[in-house]
Amino acid sequence: MGALVSHSLLLRASDQVSDADLVSRARNGERWGREMLYRRHAGRLLGLATRLLANRGDAEEVVQDTFITAFAQLAALREPAAVGAWLAQIAVSLVRRRIRRARLLRRLGLDRGADDATLEALADPALTPEERTDLALVDRALDGTSAACRIAWMLRRVEGLPLAEVAALCDCSLATAKRRITEADRRVAEHVGGQWGDT
Numbered sequence: 642m643g644a645l646v647s648h649s650l651l652l653r654a655s656d657q658v659s660d661a662d663l664v665s666r667a668r669n670g671e672r673w674g675r676e677m678l679y680r681r682h683a684g685r686l687l688g689l690a691t692r693l694l695a696n697r698g699d700a701e702e703v704v705q706d707t708f709i710t711a712f713a714q715l716a717a718l719r720e721p722a723a724v725g726a727w728l729a730q731i732a733v734s735l736v737r738r739r740i741r742r743a744r745l746l747r748r749l750g751l752d753r754g755a756d757d758a759t760l761e762a763l764a765d766p767a768l769t770p771e772e773r774t775d776l777a778l779v780d781r782a783l784d785g786t787s788a789a790c791r792i793a794w795m796l797r798r799v800e801g802l803p804l805a806e807v808a809a810l811c812d813c814s815l816a817t818a819k820r821r822i823t824e825a826d827r828r829v830a831e832h833v834g835g836q837w838g839d840t
Contacts, residue, residue: 664721667712679708682725686732693736693795695759695780703739707732726809733792733810740788760799775833782832786825793818794825 658666658677666674683704690700690707710731711724718727761776768776783791789811796807797818808818 659722660724661721664715664718664724668715675712678711678724682728683708685725686728689729689800690732690736691758692760692763692799693733693792694739695762697758699739699743700758703732703735706735710735726806730810730812733796734812737788737792740791744788778832779829782829783825786828787821789813790821790825790828793821794829797822798826 660678660681663674663678663681667678668674686704686707687700690703691697694700694703707728711718711728718724720727759777759780761773761780764773764776783794786794793807793811793813796802796810797804802810804815804818804822807822808815811818811821813821
């Protein structure tokens with residue numbers, strides 16, 4: 642019981658430690674700093690990667706790879722207080738690679754199976770059958786776009802991120818992010834119909 646209490650106290654104590662301090666501790670080799678960075682950001686990254694990839698297993702691997710990459714490159718992080726955005730950028734980059742690889746495997750007939758975290762699968766159970774059908778059509782439309790367009794569209798339309806943040810996460814200019822979103826909007830409108838709003 643004592644270990645459980647001390648573990649609980651450590652977690653509560655981490656809430657009062659800034660990201661910058663956790664990065665500093667992790668850079669100094671403190672296991673606690675790394676663990677708290679993981680605990681603080683892994684859930685958000687898992688949700689993001691799951692929605693972008695439409696596959697929970699792949700998303701879990703992306704989160705693990707994100708932290709492996711981040712901890713190996715932690716010394717290069719210029720803004721320790723912005724570690725959350727930096728981690729998200731690493732995750733989005735890894736997602737892009739996974740989407741490209743999955744599409745190549747699909748073309749080669751080596752696909753591993755169905756996606757288990759599509760927009761339709763993640764939707765609110767209270768949605769009508771028509772709304773679920775629309776989400777399935779959106780999934781299908783996005784599958785026909787480039788990985789870059791899919792990611793930019795999901796970040797903007799599903800995650801609701803500001804355009805500047807989408808551009809930062811996608812490591813592209815604002816104009817490129819807008820173009821990618823517009824291209825995906827057009828593709829989705831062809832499948833589902835209707836307007837998808839301003840970029």
